[in-house]
Amino acid sequence: MEFNERQLQIIEIVKANEPITSEKIATLLNVTRSTLRTDLSILTKMNVLEARPKVGYCFMGDVVESRLPEVQQVKVQEIMSRSVAVDEKSSIYDAIVTMFLEDVGTIFVLSEGYLAGVISRKDFIKSAIGGADLNTIPVGIIMSRMPNIIVVSENETVIHGAKKLMQHEIDCLPVIQEQESGKMKVVGRLSKTNITDYFVDMFK
């Protein structure tokens, strides 16, 4: 993205004077504070500047750029969370209870301990629409199933996992270890929330 002339001036002022308040930036540019509001908001949203309460604006651009190579190397196993799974014979009702208790949006389904399918929030909602007795229907009936499940391994990069999430328009990937038999043991979950948390932590 290209910055306008005033945004470039603001960046130079903050670099030279950080931390600096918006009042001082306005004075140096000979404009009112409200004139700067939109530019400052764009620069903070883009993480070029950081607005520190009661301190002022600081320059962040170099921090973001300098950490990019590090970000590209991070492996799924470093940020994944615990797998939440039910057996394929579990009822839809029990799986919904698990989803609430574990506070997740996607549940993995196992058959004899190995990955068999995935159920999302909307899969559950769809199953409830017809008014069927959710206590009697097994999750195996409504899940998205193997071999159509998109997975990621522990040693793949987070960026690679994130691309899979975006490309397939899904919220969560089972993190798997593939066995010699071709079956997949689930060792974790990589969700959009994991990835967002990681970025927020990194640039704190």
Ligand code: ADP
């Ligand atoms: P929601 O449907 O609640 O918005 P998702 O976007 O994650 O949640 O899921 C969309 C559909 O894709 C659902 O039918 C779900 O079963 C399926 N799905 C979710 N995750 C995966 C995955 N890792 N591999 C294959 N299908 C998936």
